[in-house]
Amino acid sequence: MDVALARPQVSGFYDKPTGAIQYVVADQATKRCAIIDPILDFDERSGATATKSADVLLDFVSEQGLSIEWILDTHPHADHFSAAHYLKQKTGAPTAIGERIVDVQKLWKAIYNWPDFPADGSQWDRLFREGETFRIGTLPVTVLFSPGHTLASITYVIGDAAFVHDTLFVPDSGTARADFPGGSAARLWHSIQDILALPDETRVFVGHDYQVGGREPLWESTVAEQKAGNIHLVAARTEADFVALRETRDRTLPMPRLILHALQVNMNGGRLPDPEANGRRYLKFPLDCL
Structure with a gap:
């Protein structure tokens, strides 16, 4: 299939508690699809987990007569749990993430003091490298x-659609923070330039939206719209200016409220901790580490 003609059907599902968007990306020719960045519900006050958000995706896939070919994460999320493992258990579809997840695992296994944690990416079925290609049905993916x-963030370019995770937001919201362990504003700048080098008509789908000014949630723009109107890229036209803008802003931001909850789950492919002798699962919290 000609990449220029490959236009997947993209359905976004907005999660108001976290501001995150999970996606179903479908090839209408074959009815094959991928799920991107699925959410496992978690309430930090009660410690309760649930699968409501992920089950919405399964219901949608069933209603549309689709079959799931891939369960894809763009990066290890710091503000919600990944439902990748749950969806694999329900569907048998393979899970995947970028190969640099091993760098995140090595970093955070030290933070959590888990010397026996396997920091080899084996928690996923496939680790994608830079420039690797595959297909969803007949849709080409790069x-x-x-x-x-993060150290491991990747973008999936699926036909005319780029899933840019937490690199860019919609234009009125700018760009993502780069102050997590392993983050870098300079690296973020170069990643953004790679995305903006895609054709202007490329649809850009973001990982979060925080409803600037109380507007309705948005998650789609184009490369052309990002170039013309992204508030951070308009204000900072050079790498040095962008790094200064991004680092200044990041110093004002609190850490995500779920970062210490989420990383121990998400660097393990979305698996919750194993039950202990009493049948309950427990999260581990490193104090004074961030």
Whole structure:
């Protein structure tokens, strides 16, 4: 299939508690699809987990007569749990993430003091490298390595659609933070330039939206719209200016409220901790580490 003619059907599902968007990306020719960045519900006050958000995706896939070919994560999320493992258990579809997840695992296994944790990416069925290609049905997919927000972030370019995770937001919201362990504003700048080098008509689908000014949630723009109107890229036209803008802003931001909850789950492929002798699962919290 000609990449220029490959236009997947993209359905976004907005999660108001986290501001995150999970996606179903479908090839209408074959009814094959991929799920991108699925959410496992978690309430930190009660410690309760649930699968409501992920089950919405399964219901949608069933209603549309689709079959799931891939369960894809763009990066290890710091503000919600990944439902990748749950969806694999329900569907048998393979899971995948970028190969640099091993760098995140090595970093965070030290933070959590888990010397026996396997930091080899084996928690996923496939680790994608920079420039690797694959297909969803007949849709061509190319993987871009997009570090900066995390060490392991990747972008999936699926036909005319780029899933840029937490690198860019919609234009009125700017760009993602780069102050997590392993983050880098300079790396983020170069990742953004790679995305902006895609054709202007490329649809850009973001990982989060925080409803600037109380507007309705948005998650789609184009490369042309990002070039013309992204508030951070308009204000900072050079790498040095962008790094200064991004680092200044990041110093004002609190850490995501779920970062210490989420990383121990998400660097393990979305698996919750194993039950202990009493049948309950427990999260581990490193104090004074961030």
